[in-house]
Amino acid sequence: MTTTKKMWIAVGMLALISPLGIIIPKWLGADGAWGEWDLSALEKVAGFVPTGLKRIAGIWKAPLPEYGFPSGNKGLAVESIGYVLSAVIGIALVAGIMYIITKLLGRKNDAK
């Protein structure tokens, strides 16, 4: 098997086990990254929500927020499925974009 193929299998396996990245923090009571609080969490941590922050915070609505299905809490099982799907979609997209960029930039150097 080629190295590339083995590496793709490894990345695929990482996608499959990616829900560990939300399950283990939940088990251990860890609550997200420092400085990445949503507005209600920030209000608890800082005591208030700065006005400028509040104005910009909602500027972008991501289609798959926090690597999951939009809207609401549906339990860890559904969140995990959303997480794996997000990983697969993200990997495919990121890899596809890099593949195209490399093909475009590399084309004229191939003859060398």
Next chain:
Amino acid sequence: MHIPDGYLGPTTYVTMYAVTIPFWAIAARKLNRSLQSKQAPFLALGAAFSFVIMMFNIPIIGGTTGHATGATLVAILLGPWAALISVSVALIIQALLFGDGGITTIGANCFNMAVVGVFTGYGVYRLIAANTTQEDKRRVIAAAIAGYVSLNMSALVASVEFGIQPVLEKSATGQPLYSPFPLNIALPAMAAEHILLFGFVEAVITALVIKYFQRNNPEMLH
């Protein structure tokens, strides 16, 4: 370490776009001269790995989470300019599609994790691995230290961006308008968690994968 929208004021996020865009431009020019299209699968893999490894949130019990970025690993395998673009593409998709990191803060987040992460990691690795063969054991140690230092530098730069907000952007009454925590809170908070835990995770991942490549494809090590 993905700074969300709202935490950096316009002064900072515009500046960070202005700082990062030239790095993308230089990278594109360098790669335009050297890249061959047969390398496409490797760059695609590098970006995909960086994307997925950042989804593994590592918890501090009862505290915060953090994650590795793969920036150093990708830099050692693809070179710094290809790594800079690969990690940036991963970060941009994370922001646009998954809301991990803001869109106003794409410049800052790419600077912290892609530019600072890649060049710190690559620089430390090259420094320690200088004058060694690709099979030399020192390369694995170099990869570990480089990963550790790189993630900590990224966190340090991010914490400074957070910490200068209350000084840079205030309301007429002196209230912070964006991230409310000053440098003396932001910097130790982010530095401690990366020094004590997340940096070691980056170090171990970087070293293990480099060890694997050293055994199987040593010619791929920069």
